[in-house]
Amino acid sequence: MASEFDLIDRYFKRVAPAGMVGVGDDCALFGVPAGMQVATSTDLLIEGRHFFPDVDPRALGHKALAVNVSDLAAMGARPIGCLLGLALPEAREFWLAAFAQGFHAMADQAGCPLIGGDTTGNPGALAISVTVFGAVRPEAALRRDAARVGDDIWVSGTLGDADIAYRLLGGHMPADAALLARTRTALEWPQPRYTLGPALAGVAHAAIDVSDGLLQDLGHILKASGVGARLAWDAMPVSSALAGLPPARVRHAVLAGGDVYELCFTAPADRADAIRRIGAECGVAVSRIGAVDAGGQLVVLDADGTPLRDLPRGFDHFRSS
Amino acid sequence: MASEFDLIDRYFKRVAPAGMVGVGDDCALFGVPAGMQVATSTDLLIEGRHFFPDVDPRALGHKALAVNVSDLAAMGARPIGCLLGLALPEAREFWLAAFAQGFHAMADQAGCPLIGGDTTGNPGALAISVTVFGAVRPEAALRRDAARVGDDIWVSGTLGDADIAYRLLGGHMPADAALLARTRTALEWPQPRYTLGPALAGVAHAAIDVSDGLLQDLGHILKASGVGARLAWDAMPVSSALAGLPPARVRHAVLAGGDVYELCFTAPADRADAIRRIGAECGVAVSRIGAVDAGGQLVVLDADGTPLRDLPRGFDHFRSS
Numbered sequence: 139m140a141s142e143f144d145l146i147d148r149y150f151k152r153v154a155p156a157g158m159v160g161v162g163d164d165c166a167l168f169g170v171p172a173g174m175q176v177a178t179s180t181d182l183l184i185e186g187r188h189f190f191p192d193v194d195p196r197a198l199g200h201k202a203l204a205v206n207v208s209d210l211a212a213m214g215a216r217p218i219g220c221l222l223g224l225a226l227p228e229a230r231e232f233w234l235a236a237f238a239q240g241f242h243a244m245a246d247q248a249g250c251p252l253i254g255g256d257t258t259g260n261p262g263a264l265a266i267s268v269t270v271f272g273a274v275r276p277e278a279a280l281r282r283d284a285a286r287v288g289d290d291i292w293v294s295g296t297l298g299d300a301d302i303a304y305r306l307l308g309g310h311m312p313a314d315a316a317l318l319a320r321t322r323t324a325l326e327w328p329q330p331r332y333t334l335g336p337a338l339a340g341v342a343h344a345a346i347d348v349s350d351g352l353l354q355d356l357g358h359i360l361k362a363s364g365v366g367a368r369l370a371w372d373a374m375p376v377s378s379a380l381a382g383l384p385p386a387r388v389r390h391a392v393l394a395g396g397d398v399y400e401l402c403f404t405a406p407a408d409r410a411d412a413i414r415r416i417g418a419e420c421g422v423a424v425s426r427i428g429a430v431d432a433g434g435q436l437v438v439l440d441a442d443g444t445p446l447r448d449l450p451r452g453f454d455h456f457r458s459s
Numbered sequence: 460m461a462s463e464f465d466l467i468d469r470y471f472k473r474v475a476p477a478g479m480v481g482v483g484d485d486c487a488l489f490g491v492p493a494g495m496q497v498a499t500s501t502d503l504l505i506e507g508r509h510f511f512p513d514v515d516p517r518a519l520g521h522k523a524l525a526v527n528v529s530d531l532a533a534m535g536a537r538p539i540g541c542l543l544g545l546a547l548p549e550a551r552e553f554w555l556a557a558f559a560q561g562f563h564a565m566a567d568q569a570g571c572p573l574i575g576g577d578t579t580g581n582p583g584a585l586a587i588s589v590t591v592f593g594a595v596r597p598e599a600a601l602r603r604d605a606a607r608v609g610d611d612i613w614v615s616g617t618l619g620d621a622d623i624a625y626r627l628l629g630g631h632m633p634a635d636a637a638l639l640a641r642t643r644t645a646l647e648w649p650q651p652r653y654t655l656g657p658a659l660a661g662v663a664h665a666a667i668d669v670s671d672g673l674l675q676d677l678g679h680i681l682k683a684s685g686v687g688a689r690l691a692w693d694a695m696p697v698s699s700a701l702a703g704l705p706p707a708r709v710r711h712a713v714l715a716g717g718d719v720y721e722l723c724f725t726a727p728a729d730r731a732d733a734i735r736r737i738g739a740e741c742g743v744a745v746s747r748i749g750a751v752d753a754g755g756q757l758v759v760l761d762a763d764g765t766p767l768r769d770l771p772r773g774f775d776h777f778r779s780s
Contacts, residue, residue, distance in 0.1 A: 163603050164533035164667060165498035170491050177486035182544030182588050184581045212485035223503030223588050260505045267503050267544050267588035282484050
């Protein structure tokens, strides 16, 4: 059997992109365009905590990178590259090949090549660390503390799918193969908005990616910016896959469901046309779901303008901190 | 008891250094001086694999960052900042406080502040990921493939201590409290050469930090550069703490002992005076231990010029990736 080193070389060592030093030196090297800063984010994912042990390794490779690329997008940063750390219980060639395939496909798609990393054996559970780098003009970065009173609040894509799939897979909802088939891709193959995010830099004010649930993540923006917000339930881009589910279930999935990786962002009201044009150019639906106000509250209004009561808070799925 | 979030905030959330966005946004942001590239490296450390479960958490915090700062030094890069991922079996406040103290002290010392990270619970073993960033002029970076025939080969500091301490702690040598007391600091509190490394950029050719053993790590340089080397045993900076140990034990510790984090580097022979001056300015001993040649071999000569036989190869200590 091939040694662990050989397997790593086979599946993870690629030729470094032009202008970079890649896997195989003490450090990877990369440049940043003049006037731009480096945006960086890291995730540490543990089997049994952040993903099901029997998850498709190709999907896991995709998602491990996708959720980090999503952080770049939420900052308005264009991807540069990434680092991968893997602590493997055993060198399973089949598993590594599939994981690497999913990871590299996401990297190629987002223009975020693997430029370095660290691999090791591990007597315990599989652990995966991913660090991403991007470039952004600091004055245009989409910071959490940049929401302003009067801003519109927007969200990309549709909401609710991933939460339903998670509940079905975890046995927290009655088995429903057709519903799982409609929602599972959203949970296991999230599409980070790496084109939309950088396109919004300099137009939108604040942004965050929806990882813990819309209300909780928007709450981070409101808290950091010292503002409140009113959202309109009727404006929410509810996934069509949720048709027929009980209204309370839908509301919870849309407002509190995590693992979404759509962007929630605020922008001046007079830039609404620009936001719609950017969405169209990026091929991503964008929905105006509310507005920032000076209150300290986050309320969701129904069609009659009545605040919804007992709003679900975001919860943590796999990622409880 | 304080929640995990509170503990993380208490011990890891610091005010971001000027010009950076720190912990608390989707990404951390940092700038790079004009004409410089970003050097980056990541390590994923697992309890029971890379460190003893009962290690002093303050020392562990120090070392987790130190070994990554050492990678920057080996590239000739000046530290900018770092990211930390922690997967904790439980939120032990005492442990976190001590780990954070050791980590921040190393960060302050090396000018490598914590600017972001990820923390999570973990049902299994403690896992730590550290990613560091530094700045280096790409044309001056100390790359592994840059050694040239005729270069001198140098090593910083002294060699042998960490290997002996590891063997004593692991029960692979008869207990010797006095010897352990003399060698343990080298293993648990390695001092990365973050001043020497950047000072060598543009003067030295190739460099690596000695993590797996001098012969093995120098071997990486030779292989990447397509050259060979002859070393002089008598020129090796053997730690004085090893006095009285059997010669074979000393030889193994010096030539193959890992976890050292001294720099091994090559430089043109006519820059020897400059190297010595840089070492003196950085307060780090530097020893010329051999020269690069055109052969494909790595030989070590004794005082008579006879090649040592049965050279120990580097081995992996904790890090057998």
